[in-house]
Amino acid sequence: MNTLKQNYQLKAVLFDVDGTLADTEQDGHRPAFNAAFKEFNLSWHWDIPLYGELLQVTGGKERIRFYIEKYMPKELSRNNLDEWIADLHKTKTRHFKKLMEQGGIPLRPGVKRLIHELRDNNIKIAIATTTTPENVSYLLESTLGKDAIDLFDVIGAGDIVLQKKPAPDIYFWVLNQLNLQPQQCIAIEDSENGLQAARAAGLPTLITVNNYTRLQNFEGAVAVLSDLGEPDQIFDPVSSLPVHLDKQWIDTESLRKLVDP
Ligand code: XBP
Ligand code: MG
Numbered sequence: 001m002n003t004l005k006q007n008y009q010l011k012a013v014l015f016d017v018d019g020t021l022a023d024t025e026q027d028g029h030r031p032a033f034n035a036a037f038k039e040f041n042l043s044w045h046w047d048i049p050l051y052g053e054l055l056q057v058t059g060g061k062e063r064i065r066f067y068i069e070k071y072m073p074k075e076l077s078r079n080n081l082d083e084w085i086a087d088l089h090k091t092k093t094r095h096f097k098k099l100m101e102q103g104g105i106p107l108r109p110g111v112k113r114l115i116h117e118l119r120d121n122n123i124k125i126a127i128a129t130t131t132t133p134e135n136v137s138y139l140l141e142s143t144l145g146k147d148a149i150d151l152f153d154v155i156g157a158g159d160i161v162l163q164k165k166p167a168p169d170i171y172f173w174v175l176n177q178l179n180l181q182p183q184q185c186i187a188i189e190d191s192e193n194g195l196q197a198a199r200a201a202g203l204p205t206l207i208t209v210n211n212y213t214r215l216q217n218f219e220g221a222v223a224v225l226s227d228l229g230e231p232d233q234i235f236d237p238v239s240s241l242p243v244h245l246d247k248q249w250i251d252t253e254s255l256r257k258l259v260d261p
Pocket of ligand 2: 016017018019020189190191194
């Protein structure tokens with residue numbers, strides 16, 4: 001029996017933001033939440049290990065609610081809790097902006113190189129993230145310059161969809177905007193929640209781990225790497241690679257191979 005194999009050409013790369021483009025969680029979002037708590041005269045403090053636990057819930061507003069439910073249940077009786085959380089979260093976004101403007105959080109290895117290379121090769125690039133849309137601009141502007149947002153063909157972020165990762169909604173939304181099939185694309189993610197979201201949308205998914213996500217379950221990923229790598233700073237495979245890649249940094253060619261071995 002003949003097995004018909006459909007060949008898919010790589011047409012777009014969908015990037016997650018937090019933890020993938022930059023290590024924003026520990027030294028960006030976490031201190032921004034803590035600064036907002038202080039401004040609201042709350043004695044809450046999210047230290048590094050606690051924040052790791054809270055990261056199981058994506059979305060800042062959702063994360064605050066999860067924290068209240070688990071650790072501060074008395075707060076559940078606050079009047080207009082949803083509005084109060086939204087205000088607290090707006091304050092957090094303001095602090096995140098300030099931190100990004102100070103420029104303390106660089107892009108991860110290989111990110112800038114790959115973005116420019118994909119554009120040069122006419123491969124579309126998109127963002128699919130849970131974070132607030134303004135945060136994407138703050139990070140991109142502080143790392144890639146004022147007009148960096150224009151490098152991206154589609155930006156899917158925050159509350160634009162009803163359900164955040166691990167639900168696939170944001171990936172479906174971005175695929176729809178790109179007018180592409182998932183098999184023509186690859187997602188780049190850093191977390192198990194992100195992998196689940198991308199896989200549920202049918203996307204081949206490459207994982208670059210970070211300190212918060214290294215030990216998570218990445219079954220179903222096309223590859224799991226330390227980072228995207230650079231010619232002078234090669235990646236470490238976290239698990240064995242499914243295909244032979246000629247170089248130990250991710251470029252257009254290696255993404256093509258991972259999508260269609
Ligand atoms: C990112 C998130 C976000 C950020 C905070 O997840 O979960 O909630 O931590 O952003 P992913 P906001 O990388 O999987 O998209 O506070 O703006 O929601
Ligand atoms: Mg992420």
